[in-house]
Amino acid sequence: MGRDTEGVEFAGVISVTLAGPNSKKSLQFGVMILTHLRLIHWRNIASAALELRPGLTVFTGQNAQGKTNILEGVHYLATASSHRTRRDQELIQWGESTAYIRGEITGSTTSRLVECGLEPGKRLLKRDGQPLARVGDLYGTLCVALFAPEDLEIIQGSPEHRRRFLDVTIAQMQAGYVRLLQQYRRALRQRNRVLRSLKMNGSHSEIPQLEVWDRSVANLGGQIAAARRAAIGKLGPILREHYHGLAEQESVEIGYESRSEGVLPTEIADSILDLLRTHRHSDVERGSTGYGPHRDDITITLDGRSVAVFGSQGQRRTSALALRLSEAQLLAEECGEPPVLLVDDVIYEMDRERRGRFWTRVPENYQLLVTATDHRELAAARECGGMFHVENGSIRPA
Amino acid sequence: MSGNRSTVGIPSVDRAVAELCKLPGIGPRMAQRLVYHILRRDRSEIENLSRALQDLHAKIRRCSICGYFSETDPCHICSSDSRDHCVICVVEQPQDVFAIERTNDFHGVYHILGGALSPIDGIGPEEIRIRSLLERLRGDIREVILATNPTLEGDATALYLQNLIRPIGVRVSRIARGLPTGGDLEFADETTLAAALSLRTEM
Incomplete structure (x- = not known):
């Protein structure tokens, strides 16, 4: 058998066939594999050094033993953020003053080392031993798609959850996007400060200053909204396919909801500038900016009706799952390498039949890190490359 | 280990270290190195250094036209005939x-x-x-x-x-923004490269 047609070849380039109507299309992927994971004083894990294999790795154990913490660590190495908390302090083991995590990634051509050290109020990120000045520089080194119970919030939570989902996805495939978001946030803060001092002083001498920040917000906002619209445009057809594969007849649609219009960054920027100028008075009254991508939303509908409002619990779960599968596929297509899939419990909230369908939607060459209280069903669904037992923060091969 | 690692317990050394630490790019270790270096030098040399530092504030002022540092007002640029x-x-x-x-x-x-x-x-x-x-x-x-x-x-x-x-x-x-001269395109950061592309010039 020729090596190049074999299923999973470690760190090599293999040929993958994607499920669905376009399955004739065969994509050449280099495979990105997380080969080593080191966790020190991370959550309840005092020390762990894991060697990971391509394909499926299962972390078993009772609830609240630390399984999720492992996936959270991998997610942190990819995005410098946790899906469970915004406060890094919580990631450091209780009673310890520092936490450290490290991942070794082997891609089709190179291998890379990412490290993160945490101290209260301080974080040091390194790639290949070099400190990274900006968080945005870390993105794209290790690509992940995390399936977590919290994903339900993307469907039914506040718009912020949906914007964050989309932003993290884009940040992993578009260099410079994180920096763009940071700059936009800063421009908003600058503008809001001028708005508040306008409200306090009531003088018009600050209007020329406001106009300058209007333009900054509009220009940066136009670039963000354009990237998001483009990503939604690509996600749409992929999402339809995955939702259909997981569930039944309903047809799912995803759309970008914004008061600004246009496709090109400059068109959207003009539109935002218009909105800022038109609604300047209410912005001054409120002391904050009411228009721009920080107020946009993503709509997900089933047969034209909002899943968040009209969807059953099952439909919401399926939508969240399909959304993550779509994210993974989009990352694979855009980055040329499939992301590492982190699957945390979430699939056990579905019935056995849907779980079975879920596994058929995940291409064989993806590296999968999965938590499970019971691994037997998983082992039946897919060949297992490695298994670890997690108990009270200690991890050992099972 | 106890106490502050950047103090050595000799008041005048600690004070000099603390002052040097306020300078940009100088940490406690570097400051200590500088202090010990200074201590090994002749007294006259150190006096030169301290006079030079004092002169900065005594003699340098801001040009009343452009705001640049200068010993004269206007500064040598604002008062130049060749500019x-x-x-x-x-x-x-x-x-x-x-x-x-x-x-x-x-x-x-x-x-x-x-x-x-x-x-x-x-x-x-x-x-x-x-x-x-x-x-x-x-x-x-x-x-x-x-x-x-x-x-x-x-x-x-x-x-x-x-x-x-x-x-x-x-x-x-x-002023234009774009690629540094003599640099490799592939090593340019994406923001700079994007700016260089959108602000390209006709040839």
């Missing part, structure tokens, strides 16, 4: 003047703002030297080159100035 006083290059900091002077390519004069607009840091138009720039424009000025930093705040400041200056009828330009 074109009709072209003003606006920069944020005095050290930016030094950077541009090194090119030997600019023969106009400067205006130092002393910062950039940043409302969240409490810096508005009144806090930087915009008023004095506008006063200079009453004279015979042909062009104002805006050379503020290519940052969010530097760009905002340039736009703010442009909005003020253009109605006066003076030509306003902004």
Whole structure:
């Protein structure tokens, strides 16, 4: 058998066939594999050094033993953020003053080392031993798609959850996007400060200053909204396919909801500038900016009706799952390498039949890190490359 | 281990270390190295150093025209006959003047703002030297080159100035942003490369 047609070849380039109507299309992927994971004083894990294999790795154990913490660590190495908390302090083991995590990634051509050290109020990120000045520089080194119970919030939570989902996805495939978001946030803060001092002083001498920040917000906002619209445009057809594969007849649609219009960054920027100028008075009254991508939303509908409002619990779960599968596929297509899939419990909230369908939607060459209280069903669904037992923060091969 | 690692228990050494630590780019270790180095030198040498430092504040002042550091007022650039006083290059900091002077390519004069607009840091138009720039424009000025930093705040400041200056009828330009000369395209950061592409020039 020729090596190049074999299923999973470690760190090599293999040929993958994607499920669905376009399955004739065969994509050449280099495979990105997380080969080593080191966790020190991370959550309840005092020390762990894991060697990971391509394909499926299962972390078993009772609830609240630390399984999720492992996936959270991998997610942190990819995005410098946790899906469970915004406060890094919580990631450091209780009673310890520092936490450290490290991942070794082997891609089709190179291998890379990412490290993160945490101290209260301080974080040091390194790639290949070099400190990274900006968080945005870390993105794209290790690509992940995390399936977590919290994903339900993307469907039914506040718009912020949906914007964050989309932003993290884009940040992993578009260099410079994180920096763009940071700059936009800063421009908003600058503008809001001028708005508040306008409200306090009531003088018009600050209007020329406001106009300058209007333009900054509009220009940066136009670039963000354009990237998001483009990503939604690509996600749409992929999402339809995955939702259909997981569930039944309903047809799912995803759309970008914004008061600004246009496709090109400059068109959207003009539109935002218009909105800022038109609604300047209410912005001054409120002391904050009411228009721009920080107020946009993503709509997900089933047969034209909002899943968040009209969807059953099952439909919401399926939508969240399909959304993550779509994210993974989009990352694979855009980055040329499939992301590492982190699957945390979430699939056990579905019935056995849907779980079975879920596994058929995940291409064989993806590296999968999965938590499970019971691994037997998983082992039946897919060949297992490695298994670890997690108990009270200690991890050992099972 | 106990106590502060940057103190050695000798008051005058600790004081010198603490003072040196306030300088940019100097940490406790570097400060200690400098102090021990200074201690090994002749007394006369140290006196030279301390006099040089004292002179900085005694003799250096800001040029009343452009705001640059100078021992004379106006500064050597503003008082030079060989410079074109009709072209003003606006920069944020005095050290930016030094950077541009090194090119030997600019023969106009400067205006130092002393910062950039940043409302969240409490810096508005009144806090930087915009008023004095506008006063200079009453004279015979042909062009104002805006050379503020290519940052969010530097760009905002340039736009703010442009909005003020253009109605006066003076030509306003902004320094270009793009790739460093002699650099490899593949190593350019994406923001710079994107700017270089969108601001490409016709050949």
